[in-house]
Amino acid sequence: MVNPGTYIQLGEEMRLKAEEAQIVKEEPKTEEPAPPVEPPPPNIKEEAEQIAREERKALIGVIPTVEWWDRAFLKGKSIKSDNSDGSRAIYSYGEENQQIPFDLSKLDGNIYHPVPLKPTTEKPMPPPQPLKLTKKEARRLVKRARTVRREEEKEKILLGVKEAPPPRVRIANMHRVYGSEAMQDPTAIEKRVRKEMAERTERHHQRNQTRKLTPTERSEKKRRKLIEDTKFSTSVAVFKVLELNTRNRHKIDKAAQLNYLTGCCINGPTFILVVVEGGPKGLKRYKKLMLRRIKWNAEEEEGTNKEKSETQPIPENPEEPKTNNNNNNNNNNPPKPEIVTKMDESETNETKKIENRCDLIWEGEVRIAAFNDFQMRPYQTSELLIRKFLTDRGCVHYWDLAKNFITSIT
Secondary structure (H helix, E strand, C coil): CCCCCHHHHHHHHHHHHHHHHHHHHHCCCCCCCCCCCCCCCCCHHHHHHHHHHHHHHHHHCCCCCCCCCCHHHECCCEECCCCCCCCCCEECCCCCCCCCCECHHHCCCCCCCCCCCCCCCCCCCCCCCCCCCCHHHHHHHHHHHHHHHHHHHHHHHHHCCCCCCCCCCCCCCHHHHHCHHHHHCHHHHHHHHHHHHHHHHHHHHHHHHHHCCCHHHHHHHHHHHHCCCCCCCEEEEEEEECCCCHHHHHHHHHHHHHCCCEEEEEECCCCEEEEEEECHHHHHHHHHHHHHHCCCCHHHHHHHHHHHHHHCCCCCCCCCCCCCCCCCCCCCCCCCCCCCCCCCHHHHHHHCCCCCCEEEEEEEEECCCCCCCEEEEECCCCHHHHHHHHHCCCCCHHHHHHHHCCCCCC
């Protein structure tokens, strides 16, 4: 049952909606406000470095002035913070520029043995090694698996689950397969056999092409081989180079990128510092480049070879007869003794130069890498910029180590 007036009310509502839509269409369009100007995109590289710096500070924490195990033996005032969130108390002992007093009455002859904890950087135990088989045993397993696979295919063909494959006819077994047909028209049978052989070869090439990796998949496979797991620890190597030209600078940068290593190459006022972080395999290849493959004195050797070739005397013409006038006057004019003059020490010191070389000054492992990529930093004018750059990443001690390292003069 429908109450009277229901459809009349629905019709009125529909007419009102149609009138409102018509009014909205007839209204003049107002000018839309201009879209707000978007701010320039942030520097993603600087943000990543800032986040990594904050993460390292959060993991390492703030180094307190007094450790908790020393507080019981110090005399002084302790000022606790009034924060309600239970934050760490701030302790201050003694006054400035004064020696901190110790309370020696609490010392005794007991020895405190801390509870041994598992190190966080220890790698897990390696999985059990598979059983080593001889070549004869491995070949036997392959043959056994092939025999089982062929038996299963034969059973499927006998049960009708799978169709029997066509015979693999060749020129050699053509007469045995076709029999009388091959005797009656050998040319047509040979043509058919060669066509089947070409089809089989084409199917073989197509299967190879489908299994072949694309260029992106090939590069990804190579990248997975080069990238190593640095979850538990990161290997670090620090090098000190006296001079660096453009060619060697390109080699250093390119090798770090190809081996997926991080670090920096800082061109300082007196020497060059190279810090490299990554896996042990990539670091081994990089050490071979720095210590063996690059010839640091190649340009100087080429210059000396050119000077020698320029100063070398021109050989005599073999066609001209050699005359020796000294043999006729051996008795009258005896040979004069050669006079050897010693060079001054100042001249020898000027000619003696320090050869350019590369030294591995430190190698070890750290918990977290200090760099996100490999950077080239030219800081030839100021050492303060170098110290600030390394302090932000928590590895300024690399610069102090390189600065105090003495290169042996050869």
